[in-house]
Amino acid sequence: MPPHLRSKTHGPIASIAVLSAVLCAATASGGGSTLFVDDDAPPGGDGRSWDTAHRFLQDALTAASDPDRGVGHIRIAEGVYRPDRSEANPAGTANRTVSFRLTGGIALVGGYAGLGAADPGARDPALFPTILSGDLLGNDEPDAMYEDNSLHVVNANGARAASLDGLTITAGFADGPDDARGAGIIVVDGVLDLIDCTLAGNRAIFDGGQHARGGAVWAQGSDLLATDCVFSGNHARRGDDTHPAGGGAVAASASTVTAIGCLFEANRTNALEDGKGGAVWAATGTDLTLVDCRFESNRVFTSNEQAEGGAVFLSSATATITECTFRANEACGSSPDVDGDGFGGALFMFNSTAALDRCRFLGNAACADKAAFGGAIHQIDSSLDLVSCLLSGNLVESSDILEQGAALYARNALTTAVNCTFVANGSLPLNFRDNGISHAGQIMSLANCILWDNGSDDRQSTQDAQIDAPPGEVVVSHTIVQGWDGTLGGIGNHGRDPGFADADGGDDIPGTADDDVRLTSGSPAIDAGDNSVASGTLDLDGNSRFVDDPATADTGTGTAPIIDMGPYEFPGAACDWDLDGDSEVGFTDLLQVLAAWGAPYGFADLVALLAQWGVCR
Structure with a gap:
């Protein structure tokens, strides 16, 4: 090997x-x-x-x-x-x-x-x-x-x-x-x-x-x-x-x-x-x-x-x-004499069908003298399904400032994204027209997703910087969109901070190995998705989906446990005495201690367990 x-x-x-x-x-x-x-x-x-x-x-x-x-x-x-x-x-x-x-x-x-x-x-x-x-x-x-x-x-x-x-x-x-x-x-x-x-x-x-x-x-x-x-x-x-x-x-x-x-x-x-x-x-x-x-x-x-x-x-x-992981790939069109185009830093699709499950697109780039479209993915006349994928730190770079879809660019293409996160995808040089997703000509469906910090620094807080699509061509549900203004319609959507652990990592560069866009305690994305559109039983880490966090009220749709937004499922806060792993200390944990009384548990352990009684926080 x-x-x-x-x-x-x-x-x-x-x-x-x-x-x-x-x-x-x-x-x-x-x-x-x-x-x-x-x-x-x-x-x-x-x-x-x-x-x-x-x-x-x-x-x-x-x-x-x-x-x-x-x-x-x-x-x-x-x-x-x-x-x-x-x-x-x-x-x-x-x-x-x-x-x-x-x-x-x-x-x-x-x-x-x-x-x-x-x-x-x-x-x-x-x-x-x-x-x-x-x-x-x-x-x-x-x-x-x-x-x-x-x-x-x-x-x-x-x-x-x-x-x-x-x-x-x-x-x-x-x-x-x-x-x-x-x-x-x-x-x-x-x-x-x-x-x-x-x-x-x-x-x-x-x-x-x-x-x-x-x-x-x-x-x-x-x-x-x-x-x-x-x-x-x-x-x-x-x-x-x-x-x-x-x-x-x-x-x-x-x-x-x-x-x-x-x-x-x-x-x-x-x-x-x-x-x-x-x-x-x-x-x-x-x-x-x-x-x-x-x-x-x-x-x-x-x-x-x-x-x-x-x-x-x-x-x-x-x-x-x-x-699969796509990292630091490039599609570049450049010439001293003729303007070239760069389409799809990692993946380009024409008249094709693709299904992507639990994939990462990190730090890819489309670069050109003329048009740079789709820093990670570019599709035309195609059909694309994304499930539990992460697109982070992808770029479109053009000296002619024709930059669109730093994460995803689609024309006359059907796109479905479920439980995906699009974060910190942008352009170089900074461009007042760039965006994370650019989609037109067919329907795009976003469900249980997170769109955050996409576009140029001076416009990341706007909805248009996250996604650019004609009215009626995007269907959004149970999704966090930074700068959410309600014009895209749908249910369960908002623009509150998703509470990532550290989206650009210790090096402050998105799309690198030290990034962490897992959810932290108190995130509005926890238990906030729609179970009916969820696909698969594993998240991007390979952990189980549909994990309830007792400390978070269910705001999503379906029978509990409710799936989280984004590709990572929040495992719930941990407690030392949460012996059964349900993110709270209760009677089942107490019974385990009593059943093993004397070896290894004693009175001091019982006191410690009772001190943590309730939901882990």
Whole structure:
């Protein structure tokens, strides 16, 4: 497992999904004999054991392609393996078109100690890295010398239930006139599982002919599942002025793509015209599922037209995104000569449908010389459901002061937000027209939400700075809106301070890790929501919803306990002698003490319990 995930506890949905993925992978690749590969092995091995291991992965794949051999697994020791090398060509051929070709249900498993170790079968991918490299000549430099690299390090076209486990895939360079996609992995009409893999430093780049898409992975008409993987520093770039680039890490068309417990960091998409999806590009009927993933510091940049989706771009796609965090992603359009636009610092949607549950959007930005819309999310002609999400510290930045929707911008799009908080989303430079939410053309529904401190400093106290929508196109209920003036109508709404613990944290910067927008005792958001619209039983922390606070009168709607506003449920004040966790000291607590009288409780404990009798405060 990658180091950044080793101490991580997945949420319940993620845990179930991970278990399912592992079982599926085990079932898919569970049969057949095993071959062994170690780059330290002597020449001429048959691969049947570590002692007689193949030196080159390409030879093992050739043997495995023979159906009469019945090979299901290839175990690979630590080392660097290049696709142009084999026993026939130990020094390599420098043939860029050669890839590690996956067929059938083959499973490639890396991270073994290999020959020379006390136990060559000991496995730890972090300690014994197994690297599949497209750097055929071993001459890569930080920003140069990629033109002689492999076009696709791994080719899984047509593979059925193939898997890669515990491998690092790097240095692919897809720059051909018909090959500017999937430098790390290309999979067309195939089924592929990635488990505990790292895909880093792969590039899909072209200056004429075809769109550049999927720096690390290109999937077309395929099923792709990635579990506990890292996608870092991959790049999709388009150099001419007529075609876009998309998906710095992953691009998918007409595919089913699922990522569970994955990290997408510092991936890039650059284009002179229309950059789409700094990390992920999903289009043409693709079904995208993201569970417990992190998107950090991904970027899409264009120097001419539009930059769309700093982390994720959706077009004619469907997405289900659960327990994910989007932090410090950017969509920026800028040029010395031509005004560019930046849309959707984290997520851009066109003609798509997305459901987001318990997600965080923190410190993302849409920036441009011209129009900057949707610091976190930008959607057009789409449908979006947000449940128990937090959008904080997102920005729209424009030198032309065309800034709208620092958290969310929507046009001709249906949007529903339930139990979400939009806080401290604004603009740079400060703009008298900016706002947290900008919505028009369809209906937006806000229920059990909190909108606070959005817009520029000089107008944060106004309702217009929180949300800008035409009359009749927004339905608001049981929601706190700063500057509430009643013009939006609805029931259960007001503008009283929600009483966050510390909305901008110790560093006084919203959208950073030390922020705390959980509710504190006495907040008017406690027990003030509408139970009938609530979705799910867990809050953003993974704690139970519908927790009654005995110290707060119920002002919401439904049968007690009443849900709170915002993504976090207030757990109730704590007392030392609240033994049953119901936020008050009463007879059930007393009975527990009496039942254990003498061990460990005594008279002093009884006195202390009685002193706290009643509701915890």
